[in-house]
Amino acid sequence: MIDFVYIPGQTPLTEEEKRDLIPSLATREDLDAWEQQNIIEAREWLMKKSTLARKVAIREDFLLDLHKRMFGRVWRWAGNYRRSDKNIGAPFYEVPIQLRQLLDDANYWQEHDSFPVRDMAIMLHHRLVKIHLFANGNGRHSRLCADAIVAQAGVEPLSWGGGDLNKPEELRRRYISALQAADSGDYAPLLDFAS
Numbered sequence: 697m698i699d700f701v702y703i704p705g706q707t708p709l710t711e712e713e714k715r716d717l718i719p720s721l722a723t724r725e726d727l728d729a730w731e732q733q734n735i736i737e738a739r740e741w742l743m744k745k746s747t748l749a750r751k752v753a754i755r756e757d758f759l760l761d762l763h764k765r766m767f768g769r770v771w772r773w774a775g776n777y778r779r780s781d782k783n784i785g786a787p788f789y790e791v792p793i794q795l796r797q798l799l800d801d802a803n804y805w806q807e808h809d810s811f812p813v814r815d816m817a818i819m820l821h822h823r824l825v826k827i828h829l830f831a832n833g834n835g836r837h838s839r840l841c842a843d844a845i846v847a848q849a850g851v852e853p854l855s856w857g858g859g860d861l862n863k864p865e866e867l868r869r870r871y872i873s874a875l876q877a878a879d880s881g882d883y884a885p886l887l888d889f890a891s
C-alpha cells in the first residue's frame with residue numbers, strides 16, 4: 697500500500713479516491729513517476745500548434761479534458777469533478793457553479809483585454825486552485841492551463857518561480873504564501889512570483 701505523505705498546501709485523498717488508482721503501484725515514488733510521465737505526455741499534446749489553435753480555451757470541456765489527459769492513465773477520477781470536501785476549495789457540490797462564474801469572469805477579461813494575458817492566466821490559475829475542481833492535481837493542472845493560455849498568445853512563458861513547485865521547499869512556501877495573499881485579494885506577490 698502506498699504511503700500517502702502530504703506536503704504543505706496539499707489536499708489528502710479519501711479512501712474511495714485512493715481505490716481509484718489504475719496501475720498497481722507499491723511506493724509513493726512509483727506513483728510520482730507515473731503521474732509525471734502522464735503529465736509529460738499531456739504537455740506534449742497541449743503545446744502542439746494544432747492543440748493550442750483548436751483546443752485551448754477558457755471553457756469547461758477544455759479544463760476537464762486537460763485533467764483527464766494529465767492523470768487519466770493513473771486515476772479513474774481524472775477529468776471528473778471532486779465528490780468530497782477538502783481543506784482547500786469550494787464545497788464539492790458548488791464546484792460546477794463556482795467554475796461557471798469563473799469562466800464567465802475570465803472570458804470577460806479576455807474579450808475586454810482587462811489584463812495583460814500573462815496576468816490573466818495567473819489569476820485564472822489562482823481562481824482554479826481556489827475552487828479546487830478535482831480530487832488531486834489541481835495545482836499542476838491549473839499551472840499547465842495557464843502555461844497553455846500564455847503559449848497560445850505567443851508571449852513569454854511564465855516562470856513559476858523558476859523551480860519545482862511540487863517539492864516541499866522554500867520555493868513552494870513562497871508560492872503558497874503568494875496564493876494566500878491572492879486569497880485575500882492582493883495579487884501582487886503571485887503576479888511577481890509566477891511572471
Ligand SMILES: Nc1ncnc2c1ncn2[C@@H]1O[C@H](COP(=O)(O)OP(=O)(O)O)[C@@H](O)[C@H]1O
Pocket residue numbers: 705706707784822825826830831832833834835836837872875876879
Ligand atoms: N491557500 C491556498 N489558496 C489557494 N490555492 C492553494 C492554497 N494552498 C494550496 N493551494 C493550491 O493547491 C495546490 C495543491 O492542490 P492539489 O490538488 O494537491 O494539487 P497538486 O496535486 O497538483 O499539487 C497547490 O499546488 C496550490 O496551487
Ligand SMILES: [Mg+2]
Pocket residue numbers: 706707832833834
Ligand atoms: Mg496533490
